[in-house]
Amino acid sequence: EEGGDALPLAGGSAPKVSMVFRKLPGVSASGMGLRLSQKFVFLLFLSGLVTLCFGALFFLPDSVRLKRIFLSKTEIQPVTVGSGSENDVREHVKRPKEQEHLRGMTPAKGDGGGGKAKGLSRKPSVSHEATEERLPGGRAQEEPGLSRSKPESASERATSSDHRSDSDTFSFHRFKRCLAKAPLGRDGGKPSDPQTHERREKVKEMMKFAWDNYKHFAWGKNELRPLTRNGHIGNMFGECQGASIIDSLDTLYIMGLMEEYNDAKEWVQTSLDLNSNGEASLFEVNIRYVGGLLSAYYLTGEELFKTKVLELGEKLLPAFNTPTGIPRGVINLGSGTSWSWGWASAGSSILAEFGTLHLEFVHLSELSNNPIYTEKVMNIRKLLNKIEKPHGLYPNFLSPVSGNWVQHHVSIGGLGDSFYEYLIKSYLMSDKTDEDAKNMYYSALEAIEANLVQKSPGGLTYMAEWRGGILDHKMGHLACFSGGMIGIGADDGAQEKRQHYLDLAAEITHTCHESYTRSATKLGPEAFRFDGGAEATATRLSDRYYILRPEVIESYMYMWRLTHDPKYREWGWEAVEALEQHCRVESGFSGIRDVYTMTVSHDNMQQSFFLSETLKYLYLLFSDDDLLSLEDWVFNTEAHPLPIVLVRSCLIRL
Numbered sequence: 025e026e027g028g029d030a031l032p033l034a035g036g037s038a039p040k041v042s043m044v045f046r047k048l049p050g051v052s053a054s055g056m057g058l059r060l061s062q063k064f065v066f067l068l069f070l071s072g073l074v075t076l077c078f079g080a081l082f083f084l085p086d087s088v089r090l091k092r093i094f095l096s097k098t099e100i101q102p103v104t105v106g107s108g109s110e111n112d113v114r115e116h117v118k119r120p121k122e123q124e125h126l127r128g129m130t131p132a133k134g135d136g137g138g139g140k141a142k143g144l145s146r147k148p149s150v151s152h153e154a155t156e157e158r159l160p161g162g163r164a165q166e167e168p169g170l171s172r173s174k175p176e177s178a179s180e181r182a183t184s185s186d187h188r189s190d191s192d193t194f195s196f197h198r199f200k201r202c203l204a205k206a207p208l209g210r211d212g213g214k215p216s217d218p219q220t221h222e223r224r225e226k227v228k229e230m231m232k233f234a235w236d237n238y239k240h241f242a243w244g245k246n247e248l249r250p251l252t253r254n255g256h257i258g259n260m261f262g263e264c265q266g267a268s269i270i271d272s273l274d275t276l277y278i279m280g281l282m283e284e285y286n287d288a289k290e291w292v293q294t295s296l297d298l299n300s301n302g303e304a305s306l307f308e309v310n311i312r313y314v315g316g317l318l319s320a321y322y323l324t325g326e327e328l329f330k331t332k333v334l335e336l337g338e339k340l341l342p343a344f345n346t347p348t349g350i351p352r353g354v355i356n357l358g359s360g361t362s363w364s365w366g367w368a369s370a371g372s373s374i375l376a377e378f379g380t381l382h383l384e385f386v387h388l389s390e391l392s393n394n395p396i397y398t399e400k401v402m403n404i405r406k407l408l409n410k411i412e413k414p415h416g417l418y419p420n421f422l423s424p425v426s427g428n429w430v431q432h433h434v435s436i437g438g439l440g441d442s443f444y445e446y447l448i449k450s451y452l453m454s455d456k457t458d459e460d461a462k463n464m465y466y467s468a469l470e471a472i473e474a475n476l477v478q479k480s481p482g483g484l485t486y487m488a489e490w491r492g493g494i495l496d497h498k499m500g501h502l503a504c505f506s507g508g509m510i511g512i513g514a515d516d517g518a519q520e521k522r523q524h525y526l527d528l529a530a531e532i533t534h535t536c537h538e539s540y541t542r543s544a545t546k547l548g549p550e551a552f553r554f555d556g557g558a559e560a561t562a563t564r565l566s567d568r569y570y571i572l573r574p575e576v577i578e579s580y581m582y583m584w585r586l587t588h589d590p591k592y593r594e595w596g597w598e599a600v601e602a603l604e605q606h607c608r609v610e611s612g613f614s615g616i617r618d619v620y621t622m623t624v625s626h627d628n629m630q631q632s633f634f635l636s637e638t639l640k641y642l643y644l645l646f647s648d649d650d651l652l653s654l655e656d657w658v659f660n661t662e663a664h665p666l667p668i669v670l671v672r673s674c675l676i677r678l
């Protein structure tokens with residue numbers, strides 16, 4: 025203590041300092057005359073001060089350059105946005121959410137957009153009116169400068185860097201202002217002519233009936249069994265439950281069934297458990313759960329849906345851990361292990377499964393500001409673009425290990441279908457910037473036309489299947505979506521082919537309608553043939569069933585929007601009458617085992633896609649075009665509407 029270890033101060037001497045401190049009680053002669061504990065407290069105070077100053081930088085406006093300097097590299101991430109090109113990379117600086125709240129750019133928790141506080145109340149409730157208030161119609165049109173603009177050019181992109189930090193975190197409020205039309209249209213899409221209105225009301229009643237019975241007998245289960253009046257769990261979603269609820273959220277919402285929508289939302293909040301095990305289909309979970317939750321978020325702005333979908337998205341990523349990055353078909357959401365379907369030859373992955381992730385994954389990146397989802401699907405795209413294709417066709421099975429085709433079976437129906445759908449829809453959803461998707465789609469369509477499209481002796485156009493060069497003259501109900509697909513893609517092919525594609529779309533839709541009219545029940549079989557004298561009819565007993573599928577009605581809806589030919593509404597109404605007559609049972613709707621007999625036998629299953637797709641497409645068919653306008657939305661393959669990501673270029677300008 026006598027100053028032996030006192031530090032000499034500049035210009036001073038140790039003994040002097042020691043003397044000064046020696047006069048103070050409790051002061052040591054060690055260090056600067058401070059005791060060890062005092063040095064510790066002093067250092068603690070100093071480090072606290074430094075942390076405070078540094079932290080304060082984050083609360084300063086964006087323009088403060090210091091902030092950028094202090095941000096670490098990991099916080100500046102490249103994000104590819106649906107361009108299909110590796111060069112289309114934008115930098116996005118992550119910004120803490122709190123800052124946006126301070127600046128009033130995004131709703132603070134609990135306000136109209138996020139609804140978090142509402143979400144915390146025991147019974148979250150939203151009325152259509154209240155939500156409509158939050159979704160004012162046509163704002164973008166009313167405010168010059170806020171309307172949709174063409175995607176920015178490379179040079180515009182370069183100069184827009186100053187705005188990037190304003191657009192990196194998704195803001196639901198700004199998103200709404202970027203839509204060309206209010207999502208629900210002017211009056212919820214109410215048609216002006218009384219007959220169409222009456223038909224639309226009928227479809228709404230069917231939805232309510234299907235929902236009420238599901239709620240009563242199968243609440244929380246995946247589907248309703250309407251004859252035995254219980255729930256079906258199945259194993260497509262692992263141990264995830266409530267598929268009918270997730271699939272119904274957006275349908276209930278657009279129909280204005282708000283009490284039902286609120287029940288569904290409350291279930292998501294209190295009971296949707298994503299920490300489950302079991303074998304789940306990556307494809308089914310993606311199109312129904314991810315798609316359903318994304319749509320629910322984009323329509324309502326409820327943060328709950330966004331939180332859930334981002335939680336789920338992360339759980340799907342391990343499926344991509346293969347040598348090629350082509351995901352396997354089955355995943356355990358709990359453990360993250362994944363494997364191929366036992367029935368898929370040589371451990372292969374299926375084209376319609378790994379090729380039907382793009383739309384949802386681009387939106388997962390949009391909402392999470394994490395490029396990983398887009399990277400995963402762009403990698404699939406790249407591999408498919410590069411690989412050699414027999415006659416330009418895409419076979420249905422690919423090895424996730426070698427990246428080679430496993431069999432040469434090509435189909436626009438099951439196993440292949442939605443891969444083609446997602447090519448053209450990726451292009452449309454990217455606000456027509458994803459040139460790779462467009463080129464791949466048109467090349468595929470050319471190959472399909474050259475190899476698969478056939479004309480029957482009776483003059484019906486159909487899509488045959490291809491087995492290593494040999495045609496199977498069969499068309500599945502699933503393949504009937506292609507009328508709508510070719511229709512919505514018609515505008516963007518070579519100019520002179522526009523009419524050609526519209527005609528082809530109309531012919532395919534007509535053939536699918538024929539498959540309905542040629543049955544006793546006026547519902548279409550699972551597959552119909554064009555050989556052995558058959559024309560659009562099922563020849564095998566095993567193909568005669570109808571499980572409430574949407575594809576034919578889906579094509580009616582698109583063709584109606586594209587042509588306004590009244591026959592499509594008439595055909596839709598025929599389907600409503602047939603559904604009512606043959607599929608409606610006392611406690612819900614059921615598929616039937618044979619469309620060719622009037623003594624129907626029910627399969628006791630109300631599929632969740634009946635609520636999500638069949639009834640939604642019918643409702644849209646009898647609504648005005650501004651309800652979920654095709655200018656703003658694309659529908660995923662389960663009919664969940666996702667916004668066109670033009671929003672991003674618009675957001676940058678706001």
Ligand code: DMJ
Nearest residue numbers: 442573574575633661662
């Ligand atoms: C739906 O789950 C989707 O449309 C999927 O793409 C194919 N089949 C069913 C409906 O038939």
